[in-house]
Amino acid sequence: MAGKPFAAAAGLSAALASNCLLGLSSLYWKALATLPALTLLGCRVLISLLCVTLLLAARKEFVPLLCGLTRRDILLHGGAALLVAANWGTFIWASIHGHVLESGLGYLIAPVLGISLGLLLYRERMSLPRGLSLALVIGSVIYLLFETGGLDSRVFLVIGMTWGGYTWLKKLARLPPWSGLFLESLVLGLLLVPFIIWMSTPLADIAALDTGDKGLLLLCGAVSLLPLALFSFAARRLPLSIMGLMQFVLPLTQFFVALIFYKQMPSHGALLAFAFIALAMLLVILEPLLNTVFFKAKGVVEDA
Structure with missing residues (x-):
C-alpha cells in the first residue's frame, strides 16, 4: 500500500516539473535570441529527432514501430507534426520578442478547443459547466481581439488553436508517446527543415555563435524532450482530474516569467480576461464534481 502514495507523489512532482520547465523554457529561447526563430525551430526539430532516435534504438523499438505503422498513423502524426511545428x-x-503573456494565454485557451471539437464532431452533450466555459472563453477572446491592452492577438490565437488541435490528434493516436x-x-x-535552411541560412547563423552559445544550442533537445x-x-x-489541474501550471509559470523577467505588464482588461478564461478552465476540470453535487441536490429536492 505504501507504493501507491509514493507513485502519486512522484507523478505529481513530475507533472509540476514538466509544466514549470515548459513555462520557463521561454528564458532558454530568449538566451538564443541572436538566431532567427526559424533557425531555432529547425535545430529543435533536428536535435529532438536525433535524441528520440537514439532512445528508440536503445529500447529496441524501431522494428515493432516500422512493422506496425498504418496509413492512419502516418496521417494523424503528420497532421500533429505540422500543428506542433506551428506551435x-x-x-x-x-x-524572443517578449510576448510571453500571449503564449501563456494561448495555453489557457487551448483545452477549451477540445471541448468545441467534441461538441461539433462527436455531438457530445452540452452540459451547463461546458456551456458556461465556452461562453466565458469566447467572450474573453473577442474582448482581447478588440481591447488588446498591448497584447499580440496572433500569438495567443495560434498557440491556443495549434496546441488544442495537437492535443486532440494525440488523443486519437494509438502509438506510444516516444x-x-x-x-x-x-x-x-x-x-520543414529543407524549407528552413532555404529561408534563413541557419548554418551561417550558427557558425557565427560563440562557443558558449553553441553549447547552449545543443541543449535544445533536452529542453524539448x-x-x-x-x-x-x-x-x-x-x-485525469489531477492532470487537468496541472494544466494551470504552464500558463501560470508563463505569467510570472512575463512579469519578472520580461517586465511585460498586462492591462486591467487583459487581467480580467485571463481570470475569466482561468475560471472557464476550472469549470471544465471540476465538471464531474459539479454534476455530482447538482444531481444530489436535485435528488434531495425531489425527495422533499
Whole structure:
C-alpha cells in the first residue's frame, strides 16, 4: 500500500516539473535570441529527432514501430507534426520578442478547443459547466481581439488553436508517446527543415555563435524532450482530474516569467480576461464534481 502514495507523489512532482520547465523554457529561447526563430525551430526539430532516435534504438523499438505503422498513423502524426511545428515556432518567436503573456494565454485557451471539437464532431452533450466555459472563453477572446491592452492577438490565437488541435490528434493516436514523437519529428525533418535552411541560412547563423552559445544550442533537445518525458511519466501515475489541474501550471509559470523577467505588464482588461478564461478552465476540470453535487441536490429536492 505504501507504493501507491509514493507513485502519486512522484507523478505529481513530475507533472509540476514538466509544466514549470515548459513555462520557463521561454528564458532558454530568449538566451538564443541572436538566431532567427526559424533557425531555432529547425535545430529543435533536428536535435529532438536525433535524441528520440537514439532512445528508440536503445529500447529496441524501431522494428515493432516500422512493422506496425498504418496509413492512419502516418496521417494523424503528420497532421500533429505540422500543428506542433506551428506551435513551437510561435512559442519561440514570442519568447524572443517578449510576448510571453500571449503564449501563456494561448495555453489557457487551448483545452477549451477540445471541448468545441467534441461538441461539433462527436455531438457530445452540452452540459451547463461546458456551456458556461465556452461562453466565458469566447467572450474573453473577442474582448482581447478588440481591447488588446498591448497584447499580440496572433500569438495567443495560434498557440491556443495549434496546441488544442495537437492535443486532440494525440488523443486519437494509438502509438506510444516516444514512437509518436519520433514519427512527428521525422515528418518535420523531411518537410520543414529543407524549407528552413532555404529561408534563413541557419548554418551561417550558427557558425557565427560563440562557443558558449553553441553549447547552449545543443541543449535544445533536452529542453524539448525532458518536459514531454516527465509529462508521460506523470500521466501514468495520476488521475485525469489531477492532470487537468496541472494544466494551470504552464500558463501560470508563463505569467510570472512575463512579469519578472520580461517586465511585460498586462492591462486591467487583459487581467480580467485571463481570470475569466482561468475560471472557464476550472469549470471544465471540476465538471464531474459539479454534476455530482447538482444531481444530489436535485435528488434531495425531489425527495422533499
